[in-house]
Amino acid sequence: MVEFAMHHAWLVPLLPALAFLAIVFFTRPWPMLSALVAVAGIVGSFIVSALAAYGVFTNPAFKEEPLVYAVRWFSMPGLQIDVGVQLDPVSAMMIFMVSMVASLIFIYAIGYMKGDPGFSVFFSYVSLFAASMLLLAISSNLLEMFVAWELVGLCSYLLIGFYSHKISAREAAKKAFITCRIADFGLLLGLLSLQIVFGTLNLVELSEKIAHFEQYTTLAVLSLIAVLVFIGPIGKSGQFPLHVWLPDAMEGPTPVSALIHAATMVVAGVYLVARTMFLFHEVPNAMELVAITGGFTALFAATIAVTQREIKRILAYSTVSQIGYMMLALGVGSMTASLFHMWTHAFFKALMFLGAGSVLHALHHKADVWEMGGLIKKMPITGWTFVIGGLAIAGIPPFAGFWSKDEILAMTLESGHYVLFVMAAFTAFLTAFYMWRLIFLTFFGDENPENHPHESPAVMTLPLIGLAILSTVGGLVGTPWAPYWSEWIFFGHPHHGEPNYWVMIGSIVLAAAGIYLAYQLYCVDKARAKVKALAERYNHIYTILYNKYYIDEIYLWFNHTIIDGAAKLFYLFDIYVVDGVIVNGLGALTCLFGEGLRVSNTGRLQNYALVFFLGVLAVVVLLAFTGPSAASLIVGGVK
Amino acid sequence: MLATISLTHYMVLSALLFGIGLFGVLAKKNAIAVLICIELMLNAVNINLVAISKYITPTLFMGQLFAIFVITVAAAEVGVGLAIIIAIYRNRVSVNLDDFDWLKW
Numbered sequence: 001m002v003e004f005a006m007h008h009a010w011l012v013p014l015l016p017a018l019a020f021l022a023i024v025f026f027t028r029p030w031p032m033l034s035a036l037v038a039v040a041g042i043v044g045s046f047i048v049s050a051l052a053a054y055g056v057f058t059n060p061a062f063k064e065e066p067l068v069y070a071v072r073w074f075s076m077p078g079l080q081i082d083v084g085v086q087l088d089p090v091s092a093m094m095i096f097m098v099s100m101v102a103s104l105i106f107i108y109a110i111g112y113m114k115g116d117p118g119f120s121v122f123f124s125y126v127s128l129f130a131a132s133m134l135l136l137a138i139s140s141n142l143l144e145m146f147v148a149w150e151l152v153g154l155c156s157y158l159l160i161g162f163y164s165h166k167i168s169a170r171e172a173a174k175k176a177f178i179t180c181r182i183a184d185f186g187l188l189l190g191l192l193s194l195q196i197v198f199g200t201l202n203l204v205e206l207s208e209k210i211a212h213f214e215q216y217t218t219l220a221v222l223s224l225i226a227v228l229v230f231i232g233p234i235g236k237s238g239q240f241p242l243h244v245w246l247p248d249a250m251e252g253p254t255p256v257s258a259l260i261h262a263a264t265m266v267v268a269g270v271y272l273v274a275r276t277m278f279l280f281h282e283v284p285n286a287m288e289l290v291a292i293t294g295g296f297t298a299l300f301a302a303t304i305a306v307t308q309r310e311i312k313r314i315l316a317y318s319t320v321s322q323i324g325y326m327m328l329a330l331g332v333g334s335m336t337a338s339l340f341h342m343w344t345h346a347f348f349k350a351l352m353f354l355g356a357g358s359v360l361h362a363l364h365h366k367a368d369v370w371e372m373g374g375l376i377k378k379m380p381i382t383g384w385t386f387v388i389g390g391l392a393i394a395g396i397p398p399f400a401g402f403w404s405k406d407e408i409l410a411m412t413l414e415s416g417h418y419v420l421f422v423m424a425a426f427t428a429f430l431t432a433f434y435m436w437r438l439i440f441l442t443f444f445g446d447e448n449p450e451n452h453p454h455e456s457p458a459v460m461t462l463p464l465i466g467l468a469i470l471s472t473v474g475g476l477v478g479t480p481w482a483p484y485w486s487e488w489i490f491f492g493h494p495h496h497g498e499p500n501y502w503v504m505i506g507s508i509v510l511a512a513a514g515i516y517l518a519y520q521l522y523c524v525d526k527a528r529a530k531v532k533a534l535a536e537r538y539n540h541i542y543t544i545l546y547n548k549y550y551i552d553e554i555y556l557w558f559n560h561t562i563i564d565g566a567a568k569l570f571y572l573f574d575i576y577v578v579d580g581v582i583v584n585g586l587g588a589l590t591c592l593f594g595e596g597l598r599v600s601n602t603g604r605l606q607n608y609a610l611v612f613f614l615g616v617l618a619v620v621v622l623l624a625f626t627g628p629s630a631a632s633l634i635v636g637g638v639k
Numbered sequence: 640m641l642a643t644i645s646l647t648h649y650m651v652l653s654a655l656l657f658g659i660g661l662f663g664v665l666a667k668k669n670a671i672a673v674l675i676c677i678e679l680m681l682n683a684v685n686i687n688l689v690a691i692s693k694y695i696t697p698t699l700f701m702g703q704l705f706a707i708f709v710i711t712v713a714a715a716e717v718g719v720g721l722a723i724i725i726a727i728y729r730n731r732v733s734v735n736l737d738d739f740d741w742l743k744w
Contacts, residue, residue: 603741604736604740605739
């Protein structure tokens, strides 16, 4: 079984893709059947992934040598592109994680999307997404990966705009697609440069060639390539300054937010950088760029999340912030910590998104956390699983988030990035604060009499419980005392850091302080007078944070002033220079020549005869006074 | 002593005749006169042909033969030319070339 799964790992993306085709062409009129097909596809894919992952993680040989099998996609002189499967600990972990989280979310969506007119279409889209995401994870070739990368972008677009009757959803979908396209352009340029310089896009071959890149190119060119490749993850993973699409992407159905915009697609950028670590490893400057981008984004998004009011928007900024952590870890050279955080984050963030979906489901899509309160009494399963998610993201042991976040902090400190360490530590405090602000406002305190919440059906709560369990124990695979994770998932050599108790204690204290502050401000103080007073007192800061540092406005201003202004300028250039000078000018010039030549056409035969005569005379004179060469010029070939 | 008539004399005569004809073609206003001048030019060429044939290749009669062709063609040309002039005259009631400006623009 295990052997079969490992040598047929292409089934992992294929099964959801088949489910997509089946739903589109056959089962669309029957919603429940469509859901069943989609769930069967992803669960089948999960089973194959799990078997393949079992095979990989029981055979230490995979640490050194990945299992690669591929078929030729197309070839021409100088360009051979294979499409295939690369199984190693990283990709095995990724397909296992993605298919597991996706399975739970698919099941949840059966309950959440119930009664929606686009039920079947929804399941066809998410199946296509799962197929693309798994293909991205398992690709042995960067071009294949790029195709999957664009496919997940397409699915993201389709699913953000799923409620296409809402203008805001359509706008958000366009925003997401266009923002990611800008970034993908950088990635595409990077991949093209890799193909041109190294002549291959195969991951294994590239890693061997880039290790001796001096034979092919200079460090400057390699740095440029690394930065271009990194632009793709900046867009896809919502890093500053291309993070703007991710919060708006919450217009999509909540299972989509959980699956695509929290657990899987947005971490594709982290995964890509991890996959091409051999490239970034050679370019220290690019690593610094990754670290600084990640560290800054983490803090930046966390400060915004503190003031937001919509439940999913807070979670979205939290996602941006947590992916910033992952980028930071990659940048300081610890792929282990980064992918570990990706692994735990997928569980607790999917859990919290699904919890938020459950809340929205109960409150009929009233999203403002200030209008909620006391929901835990009516929705105990949603509430308590959400609390577990909150503990995990805040970094309270033994929940999953603690181990991975602690590892990132320790690695940042160990690599000597003290400023980034302080930023990351402060972000940890803010994370605990804003997440527990959300929890206290939503689930505790006084009930809002306008709300009539009810617990969601079992098909929704069971995935919540499953994810809650994973959020609790998911981090135990990588504790400092039992570092199974770092034995398998690493770049170069496995790194066994000594447990850094100071960092550990510090991060617990920070998390506890954040939670306590939130408790004091939002739970003990029923009227929330202190919070309002604080917001009044620091009105400027509050406004800036609430308006997300006006990044959207800056982009709008840039668009309206610079882009539209330039467009106006080019319009005038078109009207007056292209149309005026070139097109009309050419016509007028021709006209003028015609007018001039018209004068010579007198219509009098005698004038024409005179011209003939003068012409003959000229020929005769030429023949008489110049050499034979000129003569042959006139009389042509006649000898 | 009576100077012998050489080829040069014939050619000078021919050139003069041709020049007169050319002037007439370019300068005369009357279409009939222009036709007559064209005849002059053709005959200048005929003189040349016959003279060169006589002096350079006396045994061959190519020049004379050619001159006969030219005379034949000239007769046909005069016939067509006069017919055109009569047709134009019926339209314009004029044989003045300044009035024949249909080719203009």
